[in-house]
Amino acid sequence: MKEVEKTDSNRILDFAAAGMWWQITKDTKDTNGAFFEAINVLAPGLEGPPQHIHPHAEESYQVLEGTLDFWIDGQWRLVKPGETATVPAGVPHTLKNSHAEAVRLINIHKPALGFERFFRRMHTLIASGKMTLPPKNFGSLIRISMLFVAHEKEIKSVNPPHGLMRFLAFVGSMLGYKLPN
Incomplete structure (x- = not known):
């Protein structure tokens, strides 16, 4: 696998405020x-x-390092270094890190669709201070809802329900909230 140098800022998505860093x-x-x-x-x-x-x-x-807590189809499981977890299209899932050390992993979305744009937009919102994850204020809740709705082909929330996110995105657009390009 080709490693990208940390100095290539166009390939770095620093979600530090949310507890993530991507290369x-x-x-x-x-x-x-x-x-x-x-x-x-x-x-x-x-x-x-x-x-x-x-x-x-x-x-x-x-x-690659650490232990990932991975939830799929209603059950949590641990994914350890050297192990892989795959989620078929349409299957509910999430992840977290409940451990004392960082988790380093390779994440792949296949096909690419608009995932890169989704994550770059999320990065811009977090880096600019316009959104926190998890959402800690009304503006963050509106913006994450708008982002999910703008990328329905790539991602849909199960919990909270996608319909609620669509409603909040509508409210946000009526109040003049905008997403970055």
Whole structure:
């Protein structure tokens, strides 16, 4: 696997405020849309995203260091270094790091669809201070809902229900909230 140097800032998505750091190893352009790949580092105590599905893509995690807590189809399991977990399209899942050490993993979304844009937009919102994860204020709740709704082909929340996120996204658009390009 090709390692990208940390100095290539276009390939770094620093979600430090949310407890994550990403290094894009294969972007959508590199793979002609076949997949999107990044090394993710998850800080100890990271709660992770809401339970969600990827309607049209498979997601996989290959743990390099640490232990990943991985939830799929209603059950938590541990994924340790050298192990891989794969989520078929349409299957509810989430992850977290409830351990004392960081987790370093390779994360792949296949096909790439608009995942890269989704994560870059999320990075811009977090880095600018306009959104916290988990959402800790009304603006963050509105923006994460708008982001999920704008990328329904890539990701849909299961809990909270996607319908609620659609409603909150509508409220946000009526109040003048905008997402970055």
